[in-house]
Each structure stands twice: as C-alpha cells, then as structure tokens.
Amino acid sequence: MVGASMGQYGGISGNDKARKSFGIAGADVVDAPAFSLPIDTLGGKPPRESDDAVAGLTDVLSKLAAEAG
Numbered sequence: 001m002v003g004a005s006m007g008q009y010g011g012i013s014g015n016d017k018a019r020k021s022f023g024i025a026g027a028d029v030v031d032a033p034a035f036s037l038p039i040d041t042l043g044g045k046p047p048r049e050s051d052d053a054v055a056g057l058t059d060v061l062s063k064l065a066a067e068a069g
Helices: 012-024 051-068
Strands: 002-005 035-038
Touching: 035 051
Parallel strands: 002 035
Antiparallel strands: none
C-alpha cells in the first residue's frame, strides 16, 4: 500500500483498513510493502523531488516485484 495524507502518520490507518478490506474480498494481499507519507514532509515540493518519497516508493515497488516473481 502506498498512501499520503495531511495527518502526521501519512494515512497508515487508511492503508491498513484498505489492506484488510482487500483481503476480505479475496485478494492476494502482500503484507510487506507499505509506504505512508505525511504531506507536510514534502515541504511544498512534488513527491519526485523528495528523497524520502522516492526511496520509499522504490522500496515498495522492489518488494512488490520480488513477490510477483
């Protein structure tokens, strides 16, 4: 799950609820990849200019690719 929000935790609870809902619906949910980003940490920059955002998203995509085989 990848999420961003105005709150200080970056939408972690929303990501958890979505993951749980997908699992209940029968989806094959991969638990490991997750990245939540509080919007305030971007400092007004687009996400592609934030080292933290790029690193977090790269990590999630790498883990997801590994799970997919």
